[in-house]
Amino acid sequence: MKSLDYIAPNSAEAAVALLSENGESACPLAGGTDLVVDLKHAPGDIELLVDVSRIDEFRGIEETEDGLRIGSMVTYGEIMSNPICLEKTPAIVDASHTIGAVQTRNLGTIGGNLVTCVPSADSAPALMVLDAEVTVAGLDGKRRMPIEDFFVGPRKTSLEPYELLVDIWIPKKNLGKPSDFYKFGLRKGQALALVNAAAAIDIKKGKIIDPRIALGAVAPTPIRALKAEALLANEKPTPELIVEASEIAVTECKPIDDFRASLKYRQQLVRTLTRRVLTRSVEIASNR
Amino acid sequence: MLIELRVNGELRSADVPPETTLLKMLREHLDLPGTKLGCDVGDCGTCTVIVDGVSVNSCLLLAGRAKGSEVTTIEGLANSNTLHPLQQKFEEYGALQCGFCGPGMLMSAKNLLDNNPTPTVYEVRDALAGNLCRCTGYTKIIEAVVDVSRDMKAESDA
């Protein structure tokens, strides 16, 4: 690796200041599972790494009156062993479990996954179906937005220059909402998603309430399958309806056709995965 | 930059360039070459070490971040008199052929058993998914880990 400077500030303000003072030559470092690899192969103009992983306000998982707060620098490993997440957001635990392998999950952070913003980001669909919001901090203080507004395009977020992702919030009403996540990659470990999918629903008086379906690796950013959701809302959850919703989800995707999988294969995966996550969510909801 | 950390219980320090990974620091600055460099991009797991109780790819972790940490490497697995039960079983089962994946594989297995002393076979496979072995086909490795956990259970039951 080429010569670099490394600094680990202990507050968001200090990190933002360091980034703005050093401009293009500085880069925030989270878990490093992507960035350190890039630095070894194509270091570009980066001269200073600002390690944000040890900033207290970026860390920790806690339940407050507003809901669940997950610090951006929480690792997947921490999510997987956190009792609150295990109990109330199992889809996020499942999604974290499908990323890389144990060692990379102990380094990689949920915030890093979101900021890298690849279409296949595994944490994204699970967060989207739970209506997650994100807080970002920059030179002008903090702002908060729905997670869907955070994704702009492949490797492009709505972060302004020198802004950092602080934390992720799951609204209180969605804690414990029946949900499921499923990823399909070429291998079970250490593989990118060909397609990933998440769903969350409530059932009241035998009818589906607030259905959510999110899909990854099927468009430039992770997406919600809004038409499929609309079909499900206020209906009785039947296998036929789920099949129909899965068909509609296919029409809402624009997957790529590449060496990992053909367009047709990815469409089939959307169909199957949507059906699975919906069926499982309905099962969980019905068993409560 | 000066990095102080505790490696295998011993306080160690080295003055390394800031871009140095923990792997490079261990191998080149602290004379602990047991941890291997295989792919240098976090795929193969030969560089696995345990930092503050969790296993990590030391090729992806900058030494600066490991400052003040407690690091366990393959050199710290056995004590001077006895092999670690995992080392014992790996030897008995012929779980290592060329041996290059061994240090990482053993550290991952240790990390698993530290956190989950009675894993299922699925859990063993899942825990070792980040460690590639090109020789054995994994069967004997998995058998060895399962056998260690069985022994541990028998001991605690006794």
Add this chain to the structure above:
Amino acid sequence: MVTRTTDIQTEEDQLIPSQESKAPSSQPLSVLGGNPVLYPLELPQSDTRTSTPAVGQRATRPDGRLHGLGQTQYIDDISFPHMLHAKILRSEYPHARIVNIDTSEAEKMPGVIATITGAEVPENTFGPTYQDQPVLAYPIARHLGDGVAAVAATTEQLATEALEKIKVEYEPLTPVFDPLEAIEDDSPKIHGESNIYTSKIIKKGDVEKALKDSPHVFHRQYKTQMVEHVPLEPQATIASWDGNGRVTIWSSLGRITLGREDISRTLAIPQSRIRLIGTIVGGNFGGKNEIRNEPIVALLSKKSRRPVKCVFTRDEEFTSSTIRHPFIMDYTTGVNDEGLILARKIRLVLDGGAYCSWTGTTIGKGSILAPGPYNIENVFVEAYAVYTNKTTTGAMRGFGAPQVCFAYESQMDEIAHKLGIDPLEIRLKNGFSENSLSPTSQTLQSVALKESLNQASDRFGWKEWKA
């Protein structure tokens, strides 16, 4: 409880053949001068097919403990005082003439001790079959993995940075990547006048007539891809050229005696001045069966008068070591109504990449095994190995056998399906048995094909699944 193999050989007669047993060959084995061999070279003749003292027993590896302790010394774990680190610059083009290489800027960098280019290699060719590989490409680079220059510096990081300062002027040449294009007369030529550098023909019976007389003829083309060995230990070498003109090389090479010949050739010094130390290898699988960077590192050591180490990056392991040959396989097979194979005609095109390497072995084994383990009266196999501007293909587990197996077994399934025969049945019907003749008319012994198939299918419940 672990039992070492030596502990379980309790009966002496298991190691020494009985009086009645005969050596497999009719001629008695002898050493130079006609002395009789004093020890039995023959394997015990009793039941070796079904039982030996070792089968079913666990043997512990003598090196297993050190592996587990992390005490095994692979090359990258060895270092010497004042040792330098070498890095190799790879070609920018898959096919190009190197017009000029300027290493002066790199040499000016503090910490860079020596550089080398192909023009400085005493004899710039090597190879286990044909000596067509350069140590460092010069004047023609034939694939992107070809090294064109190398640097030895005080650290790996400096050596990598120095590579960027080397200026290479190329005259790009038209590359060819598809072996079927490369086989054509008007394709760009990679070495000499033809891209076909090795071929093999196997003939048995009259395949054309038999195909014409066959009630059913099946044809299909099968392709296999490149495969890299991915040994977990990348190729690594340390060389130390001493003041007496002797060079000691620590290498992860699997075949050191052969390697020493190639090193002697390329360095143009007698073998007596080369000490090649084969260390523990962190995975070979065929990818470390010939020299790779040894002469470069040796020459850098000679120039710098210091020990030099070179370890491949994972990327180099993919581009600059050898890989498995991709095969393009045309299979035409004639069968009767019962599924009995009457004739099989095969054409194999091996994508050889830029250099020959172990293609000779691969084409031979691939061709002989191409018709499959089946009794076929009429066989014709033609195989061609073709140069392309891609990574060199060489030895890899099986030397061509897995590729042809994919083709013939795929076709067996297709025939079975079309004729409505059980896939297991068609294999049992055609399969080799004791004393069957191979396509090259070798009488086969210890043939357990049908027993193996029956046992395997019983165990995984083939008949129950079908029912």
